[in-house]
Amino acid sequence: xxxxxxxxxxxxxxxxxxxxxxxxxxxxxxxxxxxxxxxxxxxxxxxxxxxxxxxxxxxxxxxxxxxxxxxxxxxxxxxxxxxxxxxxxxxxxxxxxxxxxxxxxxxxxxxxxxxxxxxxxxxxxxxxxxxxxxxxxxxxxxxxxxxxxxxxxxxxxxxxxxxxxxxxxxxxxxxxxxxxxxxxxxxxxxxxxxxxxxxxxxxxxxxxxxxxxxxxxxxxxxxxxxxxxxxxxxxxxxxxxxxxxxxxxxxxxxxxxxxxxxxxxxxxxxxxxxxxxxxxxxxxxxxxxxxxxxxxxxxxxxxxxxxxxxxxxxxxxxxxxxxxxxxxxxxxxxxxxxxxxxxxxxxxxxxxxxxxxxxxxxxxxxxxxxxxxxxxxxxxxxxxxxxxxxxxxxxxx
Numbered sequence: 001x002x003x004x005x006x007x008x009x010x011x012x013x014x015x016x017x018x019x020x021x022x023x024x025x026x027x028x029x030x031x032x033x034x035x036x037x038x039x040x041x042x043x044x045x046x047x048x049x050x051x052x053x054x055x056x057x058x059x060x061x062x063x064x065x066x067x068x069x070x071x072x073x074x075x076x077x078x079x080x081x082x083x084x085x086x087x088x089x090x091x092x093x094x095x096x097x098x099x100x101x102x103x104x105x106x107x108x109x110x111x112x113x114x115x116x117x118x119x120x121x122x123x124x125x126x127x128x129x130x131x132x133x134x135x136x137x138x139x140x141x142x143x144x145x146x147x148x149x150x151x152x153x154x155x156x157x158x159x160x161x162x163x164x165x166x167x168x169x170x171x172x173x174x175x176x177x178x179x180x181x182x183x184x185x186x187x188x189x190x191x192x193x194x195x196x197x198x199x200x201x202x203x204x205x206x207x208x209x210x211x212x213x214x215x216x217x218x219x220x221x222x223x224x225x226x227x228x229x230x231x232x233x234x235x236x237x238x239x240x241x242x243x244x245x246x247x248x249x250x251x252x253x254x255x256x257x258x259x260x261x262x263x264x265x266x267x268x269x270x271x272x273x274x275x276x277x278x279x280x281x282x283x284x285x286x287x288x289x290x291x292x293x294x295x296x297x298x299x300x301x302x303x304x305x306x307x308x309x310x311x312x313x314x315x316x317x318x319x320x321x322x323x324x325x326x327x328x329x330x331x332x333x334x335x336x337x338x339x340x341x342x343x344x345x346x347x348x349x350x351x352x353x354x355x356x357x358x359x360x361x362x363x364x365x366x367x368x369x370x371x372x373x374x375x376x377x378x379x380x381x382x383x384x385x386x387x388x389x390x391x392x393x394x395x396x397x
Contacts, residue, residue, distance in 0.1 A: 010140065014133045018141050020190040021125040022148040024088075027183045028118045029152030030160055031095060031176040032060065035111070037161030041169040046104050053104075056111050061350045063112040068119025072343040073205045075120070076336070080194040084124050084187055091117045092180040099173030123343035128194055130327055130342070139276070143269030143320040150265045150316070154258035208330060208337040216390050217326050218344050222352040223383035224284060224318040229356030230376035231291055231311065234364055241369060242298040243305070253305070260312040267313070268320040276321030277391045284384035287314040292377030295370050318383075319345070325390075 010018070035042075035056055043053040075083055094114045101107035129141040156179075164172035208214055231238070239245045239253060271279050290310045297303040323345040330341030356379070363372050 010133060010137050014137070014141070016190055017132055017192075018129060018144045020186040021129055021145045022151075023186055024125055024183045025122060025145050025148030026152050026156060027148075027176065027179040028091075028121060029149035030156030030179065031114065032118055033153055034157045034160035034164070034172055034176070035060070037157055038164035038169045038172050041164045041172075042107070045169050046101075046107065048104050056108060058354075059108060060111050060115040061354055063115035064119045065347045065350050065354075067112075067116030068123065068343045068347055069206075069209070069340055071116055071120050072123055072340045073337075076205055076339045080124055080128055081187070081191050082193075084121060084128075084191060085184065087117050087121055087124075088180060088184045088187060091121070092177050092184065095173050095177040095180060099170040099177065119343060119346055122346045123339060126323055126342045126345075127327070127339050128191060130324065131194060132192065136273075138324055139272030139320050140269045142323050143265055143272065146268065146316065146319045146323070147262070147265045150258070150261050154255070154262065158255070205334070205337040205340050208334045208340055211329075211333050213329055213333065213390070213393065214326070214341070214344070216386055216393075217322065217329055218348050220280070220325075220383055220386050220390065221318055221322040221345055221348040222355065223379055223386065224287070224322075225349045225352030226356035226359065227284075227287060227291060227376045227380035227383060228311070228315045229353050230360040230363070230379060231294065231372050232315075233357040233360045234369065234372055235308070237364075237369060238294070238298065238372075243301050245301070253308070257308065257312045260309050261315055264313050264316045265319070268317050271317055272320040272324055277325055277387060277394060280318060280321050280387045281384055281391060283314070283317050284380050284387060287317075288377040288380035288384065290314050290377075291380055292374055294373035294376075298370060298373075319349075322348070 039050055039053045039056075042048075042056070043050045046053070091114060094110045094117070098107055098110045098114070101110060125145055126142060129145055130138050133141045160172045160175055163175055235254075235257075236250055239250055240247070245253070271283065290307065291314075294304070294307050294311070297307040323342070326341045326344050327338055330338045334341075356376075359375060359379070360372050363375050
């Protein structure tokens with residue numbers, strides 16, 4: 001197994017590996033998120049309603065959540081580099097097929113399989129990075145790899161959306177296919193051979209999911225992301241109805257939100273460097289205050305925008321710490337299921353996004369819109385409570 005030449009510093013080879021895996025997550029994130037920006041083009045191109053096109057988003061999330069841990073268990077015994085290269089190649093073919101899909105049914109099928117491959121590739125990237133760099137620098141490595149998703153939202157999605165709007169949705173899939181080829185070459189040249197240590201049966205690996213400590217850790221990011229998405233899903237109506245901003249302001253504000261989240265990702269690596277679960281207890285409490293404060297600050301445009309920026313800053317502070325924590329718990333309770341554990345944070349984030357969006361919609365439909373701020377804050381407190389429980393259990397061990 002490849003290991004860094006230093007136990008305390010990242011070598012040039014480490015940084016090259018991190019950059020390559022970050023590029024991979026940028027490509028995967030662009031493909032996953034850009035679909036929202038081209039729903040109208042898909043609807044027009046396939047002669048379906050926008051609502052039907054929207055099911056591509058929910059189907060992707062469901063397939064990601066269900067298929068990723070199962071596939072990680074099935075492939076846990078395979079050599080990781082070879083598996084990554086094979087999956088990226090198939091992923092590219094699926095994006096090509098999505099671009100030439102003549103009907104909704106075929107596009108739905110390709111997106112479902114793409115979702116599973118996306119989840120597995122993200123998980124493999126996390127495991128490879130975690131096992132390759134010095135233990136003290138895992139937080140930095142994982143935060144950079146998660147940063148690929150942030151950059152996908154800030155740069156990849158707008159570019160893919162622009163291309164789709166002006167050249168048709170197929171052109172967006174040509175873009176993601178081309179980016180996939182670049183990622184394939186990068187992984188081929190940089191990622192080292194890394195043997196898997198998993199030799200147990202699929203049933204034994206999946207038994208990890210019956211461990212109460214793992215499930216508590218799983219729901220920490222689920223509630224953390226859920227808290228943000230209770231509000232973020234309806235951020236545009238908040239900007240238009242509460243802050244009464246003109247429509248021309250919306251895109252720049254959303255872009256600024258994405259830029260601020262880059263700093264959130266950097267801070268996530270700092271938090272994960274020492275006592276991450278202990279620190280997250282307070283991170284979620286601050287997140288709860290920030291989200292709930294929107295109930296009041298939206299009375300002022302300047303205060304409301306500052307509050308929204310703080311919301312973005314808090315949005316992904318949990319990612320690196322919870323990713324590493326799940327891997328460490330698996331190392332302790334079921335080492336051969338470490339790959340499966342690595343898949344749980346991305347799955348948890350999708351569960352949280354779906355839960356938060358649905359909860360926000362329910363609140364929005366049954367009362368004043370700014371009630372979403374109070375509910376989002378309450379969900380963040382649930383994340384804080386679960387984190388406190390996990391931290392207490394760690395202290396007792």
